[in-house]
Amino acid sequence: xxxxxGLVIVIALLLLLGVEASLIIMGVLALMGLVIAATLAFFIxxxxxxxxxxxxxxxxxxxxxxxxxxxxxxxxxxxxxxxNSFPNEMILKKRLYVPEKTVxxxxxxxxxxxxxxxxxxVYVGLLLGTASxxxxxxxxxxxxxxxxx
Numbered sequence: 001x002x003x004x005x006g007l008v009i010v011i012a013l014l015l016l017l018g019v020e021a022s023l024i025i026m027g028v029l030a031l032m033g034l035v036i037a038a039t040l041a042f043f044i045x046x047x048x049x050x051x052x053x054x055x056x057x058x059x060x061x062x063x064x065x066x067x068x069x070x071x072x073x074x075x076x077x078x079x080x081x082x083x084n085s086f087p088n089e090m091i092l093k094k095r096l097y098v099p100e101k102t103v104x105x106x107x108x109x110x111x112x113x114x115x116x117x118x119x120x121x122v123y124v125g126l127l128l129g130t131a132s133x134x135x136x137x138x139x140x141x142x143x144x145x146x147x148x149x
Contacts, residue, residue, distance in 0.1 A: 029143065033136050040129035046085075046122050050114055053106040056082070058113075060097045063088055073097055075105055075113060082113040089117050 007028075014024055058077035065071040070087030082105060089096050096117065106114040114122075 026143065029136065029140055033133075033140070036129065036132045036136060039125070040133055043122055043125035043129050046114075047126055049108050049110075049112065050106050050119065050122065053108045053112075053114070056105045056107050056113075057102050058082060058105050059102055060099050063097075073115065075103070075115070077105065079107075082107060082111070084115050084118060085112045086114070086118040086121060 011024055011028075015021070056077050056079065058075035061074045061076045061081065063071045064074050064083060072086065073084040073088045075082045075084065103115055106119065108114075
């Protein structure tokens, strides 16, 4: 919310200083592009780390809430306790994380674990991130062709 308020203040100042609206729109679109590209890069990196990981069976043990950050699931495996790399799901928490249910985890060489909900998040993030970048490139291409005719 603070970022949005800051952005509105900066845009208002730019308009007061006489900067053209088309340049402000271009700047906002470029900023959106950077955020979307960074998000897509995160999902690509996560997917690449999951490619070389091994499968391990485990049972949900508990939720762990670090001092800073989000709560995440901890799984008990033959190798010991493994912490999920992604925050746990907040909706349907009791239905998704059942202690008696054996789940398949992907474990990287650095010991990061990914449960099925994390994998779904990464796959959907890759799909939506790619579509967002493609749409933004299309919008920017159209916008630049309108400006520089």
